Amino acid sequence: MISFEDVSFTHDGAQSAILRDVDLTIPEGDLTLVIGRTGSGKSTFLNLINGLVPHFTGGTLRGRVTVAGMDTRTHPPRDLAGSVGTVGQSPRAGFTTDTVEDELAYTMESLGFAPDVMRRRVEETLDLLGLTTLRRRSLDTLSGGEQQRVAIGSALTAGPSVLVLDEPTSALDPAAAEEVLAAVHRLVHDLAITVVMAEHRLERVIEFADHVVRLDGPLRLEEPAQAMGGHGLQPPVVRLGHALGWDPVPLSVRSARRLAQDLRHSQPTAPARRPAGKQVADVMSATVRFGQITALADVGVRLNRGQITALMGRNGAGKSTLISLLTGSRRPQIGQARVGGTDPADLQGRQLLERIAYVPQDPTDLFYTDTVAQECADADADTGFPPGSAWNRLTALVETVDPRTHPRDLSAGQQLALALAIQLSAATDLILLDEPTRGLDYPGKAVFGQWLQDLADAGSSVLVATHDVELVAVIADRVIVLADGEVVTDTDVRSALTSSPTFAPQIHKVLAPLPVLTVEEACLL
Amino acid sequence: MTETLTLLTGGATVGAPRWLHPGAWWIWALGLGAAATRTTNPLLLGLIVAVATLVVSARRPQAQWAGAFGVFVRIALVVIVIRVVFAMLFGVRIGATELFALPTVGLPEWMAGVTLGGPVTAEMLYIAVIQGAQLATLLICVGAANSLASPVRLLKALPAGLYHVGVACVVALSLAPRIMVNVRRVMLARRMRGRPTRGLRAAAQAAVPVLESSLDDAINLAAAMDTRGYGRATATTARERALQATLVLAGLVGIALGLYAVLGASGWGWLLLGLGVVMAVAGIAVAGRRIPRTRYRPDPWGLPETLTAGSGVLAAIAVMVFATTSLTVPLSWPTLPPVAVAAILLAASPAVLTPSPPLPWRTS
Numbered sequence: 001m002i003s004f005e006d007v008s009f010t011h012d013g014a015q016s017a018i019l020r021d022v023d024l025t026i027p028e029g030d031l032t033l034v035i036g037r038t039g040s041g042k043s044t045f046l047n048l049i050n051g052l053v054p055h056f057t058g059g060t061l062r063g064r065v066t067v068a069g070m071d072t073r074t075h076p077p078r079d080l081a082g083s084v085g086t087v088g089q090s091p092r093a094g095f096t097t098d099t100v101e102d103e104l105a106y107t108m109e110s111l112g113f114a115p116d117v118m119r120r121r122v123e124e125t126l127d128l129l130g131l132t133t134l135r136r137r138s139l140d141t142l143s144g145g146e147q148q149r150v151a152i153g154s155a156l157t158a159g160p161s162v163l164v165l166d167e168p169t170s171a172l173d174p175a176a177a178e179e180v181l182a183a184v185h186r187l188v189h190d191l192a193i194t195v196v197m198a199e200h201r202l203e204r205v206i207e208f209a210d211h212v213v214r215l216d217g218p219l220r221l222e223e224p225a226q227a228m229g230g231h232g233l234q235p236p237v238v239r240l241g242h243a244l245g246w247d248p249v250p251l252s253v254r255s256a257r258r259l260a261q262d263l264r265h266s267q268p269t270a271p272a273r274r275p276a277g278k279q280v281a282d283v284m285s286a287t288v289r290f291g292q293i294t295a296l297a298d299v300g301v302r303l304n305r306g307q308i309t310a311l312m313g314r315n316g317a318g319k320s321t322l323i324s325l326l327t328g329s330r331r332p333q334i335g336q337a338r339v340g341g342t343d344p345a346d347l348q349g350r351q352l353l354e355r356i357a358y359v360p361q362d363p364t365d366l367f368y369t370d371t372v373a374q375e376c377a378d379a380d381a382d383t384g385f386p387p388g389s390a391w392n393r394l395t396a397l398v399e400t401v402d403p404r405t406h407p408r409d410l411s412a413g414q415q416l417a418l419a420l421a422i423q424l425s426a427a428t429d430l431i432l433l434d435e436p437t438r439g440l441d442y443p444g445k446a447v448f449g450q451w452l453q454d455l456a457d458a459g460s461s462v463l464v465a466t467h468d469v470e471l472v473a474v475i476a477d478r479v480i481v482l483a484d485g486e487v488v489t490d491t492d493v494r495s496a497l498t499s500s501p502t503f504a505p506q507i508h509k510v511l512a513p514l515p516v517l518t519v520e521e522a523c524l525l
Numbered sequence: 526m527t528e529t530l531t532l533l534t535g536g537a538t539v540g541a542p543r544w545l546h547p548g549a550w551w552i553w554a555l556g557l558g559a560a561a562t563r564t565t566n567p568l569l570l571g572l573i574v575a576v577a578t579l580v581v582s583a584r585r586p587q588a589q590w591a592g593a594f595g596v597f598v599r600i601a602l603v604v605i606v607i608r609v610v611f612a613m614l615f616g617v618r619i620g621a622t623e624l625f626a627l628p629t630v631g632l633p634e635w636m637a638g639v640t641l642g643g644p645v646t647a648e649m650l651y652i653a654v655i656q657g658a659q660l661a662t663l664l665i666c667v668g669a670a671n672s673l674a675s676p677v678r679l680l681k682a683l684p685a686g687l688y689h690v691g692v693a694c695v696v697a698l699s700l701a702p703r704i705m706v707n708v709r710r711v712m713l714a715r716r717m718r719g720r721p722t723r724g725l726r727a728a729a730q731a732a733v734p735v736l737e738s739s740l741d742d743a744i745n746l747a748a749a750m751d752t753r754g755y756g757r758a759t760a761t762t763a764r765e766r767a768l769q770a771t772l773v774l775a776g777l778v779g780i781a782l783g784l785y786a787v788l789g790a791s792g793w794g795w796l797l798l799g800l801g802v803v804m805a806v807a808g809i810a811v812a813g814r815r816i817p818r819t820r821y822r823p824d825p826w827g828l829p830e831t832l833t834a835g836s837g838v839l840a841a842i843a844v845m846v847f848a849t850t851s852l853t854v855p856l857s858w859p860t861l862p863p864v865a866v867a868a869i870l871l872a873a874s875p876a877v878l879t880p881s882p883p884l885p886w887r888t889s
């Protein structure tokens with residue numbers, strides 16, 4: 001179906017090839033998962049299939065990629081559009097129309113389908129992906145999971161035999177991710193579509209995979225169980241299996257539960273998390289409205305020193321708005337925010353840097369210069385730390401970065417690492433992070449998590465808005481869940497994550513009802 | 526005021542909510558705009574603005590682009606102000622009713638013939654205001670079309686030959702609000718890095734990340750469109766492409782010259798305009814043959830569309846035939862030509878005779 005024959009690819013101006021000697025055939029009708037560390041070329045691998053590499057990106061391609069009998073060297077993406085459907089990392093950025101129905105029909109219009117065929121295909125796709133009730137909705141009004149399903153649907157209507165998905169769930173909350181993966185699962189099983197998917201969140205997808213391609217491994221098709229042996233990219237349930245010597249290693253919560261029957265009867269000694277220190281930030285009965293919409297309704301939140309607080313909730317629940325109150329970029333219409341006793345909106349310059357560090361959702365907002373080295377040097381100058389501090393933090397998070405690289409040419413994960421490195425170089429009271437682990441692999445996330453824990457131990461208060469339950473399970477002390485602008489849960493991490501099936505981490509699902517959250521805790525049983 | 530207007534018209538609808546064909550709104554708006562360019566009667570100009578505002582407030586959908594009307598109204602007011610200021614500074618001194626005098630600035634010899642400042646007369650001001658108002662009314666009509674007709678739906682209705690140009694325009698339009706979002710984000714990030722957010726230096730430093738992220742948005746969109754078959758063309762010969770390019774280019778030049786001549790009321794303008802239109806249409810038709818594009822559920826053209834477009838055209842014809850005026854000194858009180866007034870009032874009928882636009886169901 002899709003064959004790579006001795007394929008190597010080098011970006012323009014790059015010293016070495018990002019992909020080397022790829023020689024494999026992806027079988028028809030299967031779901032193939034592409035995994036690899038941050039910056040290992042997952043997007044490049046996917047874009048070789050749809051022709052964006054090299055037709056759109058430039059660069060040097062050696063070897064040959066054939067998709068449905070077409071050589072991608074001679075067929076640009078638009079000619080492959082009928083055979084390969086593509087959904088990029090951020091579906092919103094690729095929408096070309098303004099309603100769901102029109103978006104679904106777009107590819108067919110470009111390819112010149114007959115009107116009656118288009119009509120029929122749109123109806124079929126609406127049914128297939130459960131979008132019927134949304135058909136006339138404006139795309140701006142959809143939730144993240146709905147947008148992702150529309151993007152998948154619009155890639156499907158032209159009847160491609162291959163679907164390429166680049167991190168389809170990394171921006172989604174757990175419930176929306178399940179919704180999208182269920183749709184993908186159905187495409188593979190009912191329509192025999194060949195799906196090639198890149199994803200960091202293996203805990204969400206590994207059980208659906210038929211094959212795995214490891215880009216920093218042997219670069220061939222492996223069985224999922226085989227691919228999960230002995231390296232850093234393992235979801236919690238696989239790590240648990242390895243730690244307890246289970247054979248075969250379970251890939252899904254269900255198979256792990258069967259193996260864990262004895263374990264569930266033991267008495268856990270739940271290790272205590274960090275105690276709350278002095279209060280450092282306070283949001284008092286804050287209400288924020290945007291026109292007709294209430295983003296936050298009478299929200300009160302107190303943040304203490306020495307603790308990591310996870311801020312969770314669906315996309316659009318008000319997480320970013322709450323953070324914007326704490327950064328002082330917005331004042332609530334009713335109520336107020338205080339950081340260290342002052343209104344953060346009044347803080348400026350170094351005063352602000354000393355108290356609050358903030359890493360935005362899109363880390364590139366923070367970069368002004370054109371090399372990583374310059375950015376790190378500027379950060380040290382801003383904060384007054386000795387030269388090289390920011391650079392050291394960066395290399396601790398991401399193994400290989402060329403200091404002369406332009407910050408925007410870094411991969412998503414490396415960009416985040418740089419943003420963290422330059423923002424956290426100030427020894428601040430309050431550290432705010434908006435969706436920090438998008439695009440980070442497990443080893444990167446472990447380092448990052450450890451780093452946040454060190455900062456909390458050193459007395460900072462850390463607030464992380466995230467959808468990543470596994471991260472929360474490992475690092476957080478406390479969880480605040482927002483829904484529709486209101487606080488629905490504000491409690492310690494253990495009771496928050498064990499009381500809700502949506503927010504339960506894999507290890508708890510395996511060992512429920514034991515209040516165990518992480519692999520390390522499970523190993524103490 | 527909009528509330529009152531909505532009260533007057535908002536309840537009445539014709540048939541189930543649906544999108545009116547964007548072409549109908551544009552013909553209607555351009556008809557009213559054309560009428561505005563032919564008359565110097567302030568009462569008629571005011572009436573045209575009132576009619577456009579009424580229809581916009583009754584049939585504007587809940588969408589981001591629908592806010593265009595307000596922007597155009599503001600630009601229109603600025604146009605009038607600029608026109609008046611320029612007239613006071615550089616205008617030809619006509620009329621006898623002097624209101625006040627601006628100091629005259631002596632200009633070097635080589636600029637002889639240009640006067641700067643001098644007496645300001647009521648006639649001068651009136652002429653400047655009316656000339657500004659003509660352009661302002663045209664702008665308001667275009668703004669009305671912009672906030673009534675979805676740019677994306679208009680693009681769908683364009684002939685295939687114009688499709689690629691149209692996409693470029695729509696992408697440009699959709700990137701403008703994203704740039705504003707990017708500016709806000711980058712300024713927040715600057716503040717959090719402890720850097721100043723005001724002043725020229727801040728703006729210069731922020732410009733780089735803003736432009737870069739806007740460019741990234743555009744590139745992502747282009748990549749997505751490429752993988753979805755945009756721009757796929759069937760094989761053509763070089764001769765066909767040359768023929769198409771010549772026809773479109775000559776046609777556009779013809780239309781431009783023709784419009785200039787028509788607005789200047791020369792007789793041969795209509796002929797040139799007609800010739801230009803024919804050539805451009807032929808060129809677009811040739812180009813359209815190369816693009817295998819089809820349309821999913823195109824907006825139908827029904828009775829409401831015909832009535833809307835017709836009312837606009839009728840207003841234009843009525844004003845051209847019965848109310849074409851030019852500015853003369855001495856000034857006289859404007860009169861109300863009954864036929865023109867009736868035709869313009871008729872152009873308000875789309876406010877009730879068209880189906881209301883569908884609701885977005887939820888806004889965010």
